[in-house]
Amino acid sequence: MARQELVVMVGLQGSGKSRWVTEHLAGTHAVVSKDHWPNARRREARQQRTVAALLAQGASVVVDNTSPSPAERAPLVALAAAAGVPARAVFLDVPLETCRARNEAREGRARVPLVGLYSAAGRLTAPSTAEGFSEVTVVRS
Template sequence: MTTGTDVAVFVGLQASGKSTFFDQRLSGRYTLVSKDLFPRGARNKQRRQMRLVDEHLAAGRPVAVDNTNPSPREWTPLVELAHAHGATATAYWFPPDVTGSLRRNAAREGRARVPDAGVLATLRQLRKPSTEAGFDAVREVRFDGRGGFEVRAEPLHAPGSPDDPADHGAAGQAAFGMRAGASARTGPTSSPAVRCLRRKGHPTGKRPGRPVDPFDTR
């Protein structure tokens, strides 16, 4: 039995819109927990984060965990803590658009801007969250092109549907780091960092529509 309380776990690259999404859609209903809000020199941020989430859940407050949370290593303790409190765990999945993230990150200033290498390191770790991985629900979040967000519940990609990345539509291109309109022949747009990943054989450099989902956790 659940308490009706929820832990929202954001999963996405840096500069994918997670914090803006929280402000627009969840603030007021969820208490924000983010390592980005801890003092710079704070020790053991992971333990501090888990303690905060624990305290909020114990008080019956829904919590949103706004970090990149790229893989089961980060999710699983949060999912388990939610369930231990009788709460649900909902993943908010921000599909990777590495070119866009690098561009938006480059436009940021001060502490908000992270080294490109940090974005690429997260990309390598990033896995798509799923109910098989323990989440009670998964929602996919995309920019809506008007400064807001589109949120859809999984499962999203029935084969052949307009949302299927294999259809090479704008969404699929974005997920593979392609500029809308770039053809499969020309391949993904190339920042030096993305080219570097491609040379190393990372899926970012593969053409969309290949039957390989690099973010599939199965």
């Protein structure tokens, strides 16, 4: 049996995070994303509660959000540490223009307003083990 872990996806909208999760982790990890609750107030708090509960149940969890900055990732790393579970980051290092083109091809609510994409790009910092991650995997496409 695989060791329990928390995986934090990091990357811009349109970088391929959800596809990567589907191809590599969906069968072994509970998938948590703020996108699952588009109309909820306090989505961050709800995500924290959900991740904490899943970790407490012994599940491996993958958080599929942009998580662009160390400050946005820190609460997740803290949850993993509190549960005694390693946290691993998977960084989809994809050029902004590629993400923008993929985003433009999306329909309806799946398309992120450009201001959101550029805002995330402005905060995007590659994750590192200095943040408390046991491992950082970089995926380029």
